[in-house]
Amino acid sequence: MANTFMVHRNSPAEECFRLGNAASDEFLDAIVLAGSALAETEREKQLIIWLTLQHTNICGMGNVGFEIAEMPWTKAGFDSEKAFILRCIEAAKTKLWWDRRRYPLIEELVIPWLESFGKLVDQMTVEYVNEDELNEWLSWFPEIGKEYILRDFPTCEKHKGMLVSLYGCRLCLEEKG
Known part of the structure; x- marks a missing residue:
């Protein structure tokens, strides 16, 4: 299943950016870490907390x-x-805080994804x-x-400085699978 990223609902297909589930989670990890x-x-x-929620373990496959x-x-x-957000993308391209992940991101893949998103x-x-x-x-936050x-x-605490969302730390969620 692919995840589609676009500017708005009526974006032409050629202006959309598509990635698989793992790739989507990885490029968003890079942005959230830098952010x-x-x-x-x-x-x-x-804005960063909102982005932390865009994860396959939260949204489901094909819904990121x-x-x-x-x-x-x-x-x-x-x-x-x-x-x-554009500064976050540029900082992510410099691998800011990438070392906080359990396994490394592959620069040759993630940088072009960040550029497409940018x-x-x-x-x-x-x-x-x-x-x-x-x-x-x-409104979700007080409701729950x-x-x-x-x-x-x-x-x-484990991923020093990583902002957490309603579901906790994005990187801890990945580690739990």
Whole structure:
């Protein structure tokens, strides 16, 4: 099963980026690792936490792909949020925090995937932002008693500094299989 990444629902097929399950998890690991290292503001941390949830062990096989427009962007902060995600992608290409994974990422594979994803993020514009996506996503945390994740932004003790999501650490989930 392949996962499809695109800017928005009506993106032409030739502008979509497809990866298998393991590949999707690996390139997203690279972004989440770099993003956990770089995130300073509440919004930056929220964007990385959202990305941590895009994992085969959480979403299921073939369900990790997403529209960039589905990310929890804000209209007012869009330019800085987009710039942050692009910085995360560039930092991931330098292998920032890749050594925290149990097994290494293969640079020759992951870098082109990061570049493809970066091109999609670069195409994202504020006109595609739907703040209902953000509000819906934020509502999940209090509903399941995990609002502290968005208040305290806990990190994994084992994977020093890795932001955790509703389901814990992304890398710990992988290790458990």
